[in-house]
Amino acid sequence: MKILVLNSGSSSIKFQLIEMPSEKLLCNGLLERIGEQDAIINYHSNSADEKRTEPIESYNEGLQKMMDLLLDTQKGVIQSLDEIEAVGHRVVHGGNSFSDTVLLTDEVKKEIEKYCALAPLHNPNNLEGILVAEKLIPKAKQVAVFDTAFHQTVPKHAKTYAIPKELTEKEEIQLYGFHGISHKYVSEKARAYLGEKSDKIITIHLGNGCSMTAIQNGISIDHSLGFGPANGLIMGTRSGDIDHTIIFHLVNELGYELEEVNTLLTKKSGMLGLTGFSDLREISERAEKGDADCLLALKMNAYRIKKYIGSYTAAMNGLDAIVFTAGIGENSVIIRELVCEELEYLGIHLDKKANSKRVDELREINTENAKVKALVIPTNEEIEIAKQSFLMMNVER
Structure with a gap:
């Protein structure tokens, strides 16, 4: 199963195309400085390495350039986007709405949009990546993996702010935590190494x-x-x-x-x-x-x-x-x-x-x-997202 992983940061897009469950990396890339005139495109596959600098005005434009690289007759690794069965998206803020990986639906997208105000540098870009991927790869399942999910275990005395209870309980104003995909991945690597x-x-x-x-x-x-x-x-x-x-x-x-x-x-x-x-x-x-x-x-x-x-x-x-x-x-x-x-x-x-x-x-x-x-420990949020997306796909089957 080919899974495309999209990791949209505050000014970058990391992507990897991964064969699961073997975790074989087919290609990967990084688009940096999105929104600037000297944006950087890095792309690597077994048959090609490319680095170039050019203007990338928006995430939509960056994602389109990424798709073009995947399909390129000389540098690409697939002949059709239909080969991609799932797209795993890193989503920064899921609030208390999501404690695990989910398939993307209209309801899920509305929840992600709801949290844009709390993660203004990330959730809008995550959502844009989802919408563009749905348009460009319509046959693939779209999966959301949340950075906040790993921190659902933070105890109440650590995640609660000292403000009136109606705000912490009714409005759910609390510590949510982020970068959970990365923290989970490297902590598991560390625990395996340290015994x-x-x-x-x-x-x-x-x-x-x-x-x-x-x-x-x-x-x-x-x-x-x-x-x-x-x-x-x-x-x-x-x-x-x-x-x-x-x-x-x-x-x-x-x-x-x-x-x-x-x-x-x-x-x-x-x-x-x-x-x-x-x-x-x-x-x-x-x-x-x-x-x-x-x-x-x-x-x-x-x-x-x-x-x-x-x-x-x-x-x-x-x-x-x-x-x-x-x-x-x-x-x-x-x-x-x-x-x-x-x-x-x-x-x-x-x-x-x-x-x-x-x-x-x-x-x-x-x-x-x-x-x-x-x-x-080098982080690999993309592998972690691919693992969770693959598990979700198997559950759905």
């Missing part, structure tokens, strides 16, 4: 969006993102944790409209607001050359992560391992080093030589005698 010493793990997903999860005995017990995917860690364009009185100050004293504040905190803040750049590669290069703003931003980013490591270690009454994953977590030597330094009291001792190696596989970056393992 018995895997009860208390902190997974650190660092990309354009960033989050951390405290995972005890394989389940999520706390998470850094909350009602929407905007709080917690410092991200590419999102501020992360902020004193909410700043919002009232911006509106009441500085004359901002609420929509302007929302745009400011989700699209103009974070690393972009601190440095003028959202790409950590550019920021790191400038920091190495002595750029004061970029140096400060890196230190702030790492400091916020360290605070969450401390709080989650306390919540779990101990720590067996931390896991770095996603684009920045897997590739940024400097962020991992800044995060791990001066955490010896927790049992975290970084091996700088191991940390500097760039290997695309699970590896330890801790010293041999470290009490707590520090792991780098």
Whole structure:
């Protein structure tokens, strides 16, 4: 069974065409910087490798370019889109409506749309991907896999906000958590690797969006993102944790409209607001050359992560391992080093030589005698989505 997996991020589309149940990768690709004139298209199959830069104005345009690559007579891997039996979609916010993978129906799409206001950088793009895929691949089953589902296990005392009960109970304002597909995937890899010493793990997903999860005995017990995917860690364009009185100050004293504040905190803040750049590669290069703003931003980013490591270690009454994953977590030597330094009291001792190696596989970056393992585990949300989509297809049959 060929399953196309679509993972639409806040400014990117990852895709993989996977043969299930063998998990054989037929092709994969990444479209980055969507909405910009210098968008990047990466595509790989057994017969072709391609990287090019060109304008991609919208997700609709990006998805169409992706379909063209799949069908290309020289580079493609299928002759007809009818060969694809299922399309698995990553959907960021499912609220309390979904605790598991589901087939997409009109009702499900309405629920996804309902949560667009809570995940404005993601759910609209997820929904657009669904609608385009339905149009371009009408014979395939469309499956939704939710980032929020993994965090349904977070206990009430951790997910409830200290606001009036009618808001938490009637309006369901609570911590939902995100990046659950990634946190689930890498935590299972970590537990398989660590064996018995895997009860208390902190997974650190660092990309354009960033989050951390405290995972005890394989389940999520706390998470850094909350009602929407905007709080917690410092991200590419999102501020992360902020004193909410700043919002009232911006509106009441500085004359901002609420929509302007929302745009400011989700699209103009974070690393972009601190440095003028959202790409950590550019920021790191400038920091190495002595750029004061970029140096400060890196230190702030790492400091916020360290605070969450401390709080989650306390919540779990101990720590067996931390896991770095996603684009920045897997590739940024400097962020991992800044995060791990001066955490010896927790049992975290970084091996700088191991940390500097760039290997695309699970590896330890801790010293041999470290009490707590520090792991780098490449995430593969697409394989996890394909697994869940395949299981759903079998249930339907």
